Amino acid sequence: MPENTNTISTVGIIGLGYVGLPLATAFAEAGLHVIGYDLAEDKVAALAEGRSYIEDVPSAVLARLVSAGTLEATTDPTRLADCGAQLICVPTPLGEHREPDLSYVLSATETALANLAPGALVVLESTTWPGTTREVLAPMFEAAGRHIGEDAYLAFSPERVDPGNIRWSIKETPKVVGGLTTECSRRAEALYATICDTVHPVSTPESAEMSKIIENTFRAVNIALVNELAILADRMGVDIWEAIEASSTKPFGFMPFWPGPGLGGHCIPIDPFYLAWRARAFDMDSEFVELAGRVNVNMPYYAVSRIARSLNDRGKAVRGAKVLLLGMAYKADVGDLRESPSLKLLELLRAEGADISYHDPHVATLADEGLSSVELTSERLAETDCVIIATAHMAIDLGTVVEHADLVVDLRNAVRHRLGGGVAGAVPPNVDVL
Numbered sequence: 001m002p003e004n005t006n007t008i009s010t011v012g013i014i015g016l017g018y019v020g021l022p023l024a025t026a027f028a029e030a031g032l033h034v035i036g037y038d039l040a041e042d043k044v045a046a047l048a049e050g051r052s053y054i055e056d057v058p059s060a061v062l063a064r065l066v067s068a069g070t071l072e073a074t075t076d077p078t079r080l081a082d083c084g085a086q087l088i089c090v091p092t093p094l095g096e097h098r099e100p101d102l103s104y105v106l107s108a109t110e111t112a113l114a115n116l117a118p119g120a121l122v123v124l125e126s127t128t129w130p131g132t133t134r135e136v137l138a139p140m141f142e143a144a145g146r147h148i149g150e151d152a153y154l155a156f157s158p159e160r161v162d163p164g165n166i167r168w169s170i171k172e173t174p175k176v177v178g179g180l181t182t183e184c185s186r187r188a189e190a191l192y193a194t195i196c197d198t199v200h201p202v203s204t205p206e207s208a209e210m211s212k213i214i215e216n217t218f219r220a221v222n223i224a225l226v227n228e229l230a231i232l233a234d235r236m237g238v239d240i241w242e243a244i245e246a247s248s249t250k251p252f253g254f255m256p257f258w259p260g261p262g263l264g265g266h267c268i269p270i271d272p273f274y275l276a277w278r279a280r281a282f283d284m285d286s287e288f289v290e291l292a293g294r295v296n297v298n299m300p301y302y303a304v305s306r307i308a309r310s311l312n313d314r315g316k317a318v319r320g321a322k323v324l325l326l327g328m329a330y331k332a333d334v335g336d337l338r339e340s341p342s343l344k345l346l347e348l349l350r351a352e353g354a355d356i357s358y359h360d361p362h363v364a365t366l367a368d369e370g371l372s373s374v375e376l377t378s379e380r381l382a383e384t385d386c387v388i389i390a391t392a393h394m395a396i397d398l399g400t401v402v403e404h405a406d407l408v409v410d411l412r413n414a415v416r417h418r419l420g421g422g423v424a425g426a427v428p429p430n431v432d433v434l
């Protein structure tokens with residue numbers, strides 16, 4: 001007999017990363033017993049001691065849940081057999097030719113199936129192309145002798161976590177769920193209702209998969225649009241930040257996106273290409289996705305040209321200039337370096353002969369670049385030719401930066417925003433804004 005979902009008391013999370021760990025914590029906080037499984041022994045060892053490596057999950061909270069026995073981290077997949085539901089939160093990167101790499105999802109699904117209790121629910125949370133759950137995962141269930149809707153249940157529910165965002169937690173962010181059968185959906189809905197205020201069911205896993213890709217493509221395309229407009233506005237001598245702020249006074253039909261040095265993270269630079277790849281199977285080219293990709297990939301190159309111009313205006317060359325990059329992570333207040341445009345800036349500026357150092361309170365070292373975060377002292381700022389605000393972590397004291405640096409190139413408009421009274425506020429004479 002299938003287990004009644006309303007009695008699911010133990011949840012397995014496969015993959016304890018930026019998505020899986022906050023999710024595991026949310027279920028444990030809601031009083032469920034959570035078994036978090038990951039291949040990475042070092043991560044599991046740290047978590048099992050109550051040490052979190054993700055900013056959104058404080059170690060104090062984790063340690064309390066671990067010592068209470070509500071949250072366990074393990075590298076032993078057989079522990080998943082105790083779970084009424086297993087949620088798959090593993091990476092979905094791109095391959096060499098920007099094609100979807102589902103290898104992590106496939107191996108996690110094999111692990112789930114090899115350790116699946118009778119009547120248990122499996123939910124894929126990793127972002128992927130519409131059709132993955134039905135066309136890739138469901139046949140694996142059948143091949144393993146499990147009958148969906150009878151002795152196993154399968155659904156897709158996209159994760160919407162926004163690392164560093166304290167306004168929207170898992171609880172407050174509506175959760176979209178699409179099951180393979182009505183009963184699959186019902187079980188997944190009941191499970192997520194234990195941690196989310198709102199669960200939004202859709203009729204198929206494809207709708208749920210598509211909804212996530214629409215969200216990320218929407219962001220990628222709109223960011224590309226303002227990035228292109230920023231380049232144009234610079235040529236026209238128009239302040240793009242002031243113009244966007246003015247546009248956003250329109251109370252309907254507009255929402256602001258802001259320019260920057262490029263896209264980063266595991267989602268927005270990658271997920272739209274899952275859709276573009278899938279579109280080709282339907283004789284379509286997803287031109288918006290490709291165009292947005294081209295514009296956004298160009299932004300670090302454009303930012304470097306603006307940095308070179310700022311140095312040139314002060315009679316200096318990039319070659320030999322002492323350049324201090326502020327913020328290496330891809331977004332403010334997190335330590336995630338994946339696809340970070342700051343790494344590209346570092347590479348490009350180095351190639352042009354700049355002498356680079358960096359400061360990031362969330363990134364202690366960059367082993368591949370042979371650099372460690374330097375202290376942000378007034379002496380160091382004064383002896384630097386150009387300070388670049390690449391990612392505006394709140395912990396960086398911009399007042400000190402502007403006071404002591406000769407030249408600040410602000411790729412995030414953070415100085416005006418924080419010190420100048422607003423997006424279109426005053427720009428100090430030693431600051432150039434993207």
Ligand SMILES: NC(=O)c1ccc[n+]([C@@H]2O[C@H](COP(=O)([O-])OP(=O)(O)OC[C@H]3O[C@@H](n4cnc5c(N)ncnc54)[C@H](O)[C@@H]3O)[C@@H](O)[C@H]2O)c1
Nearest residue numbers: 015016017018019038039040089090092107108126127159
């Ligand atoms: N990071 C975000 O902000 C975000 C937001 C929404 C959705 N997503 C999506 O969620 C998915 C996961 O992203 P993430 O950022 O959490 O990735 P991550 O790299 O932070 O974490 C993935 C974890 O899975 C583990 N893992 C890989 N293969 C495994 C396997 N076979 N068995 C067990 N563990 C395995 C890894 O060791 C790692 O700890 C991706 O599809 C991503 O697109 C991410």
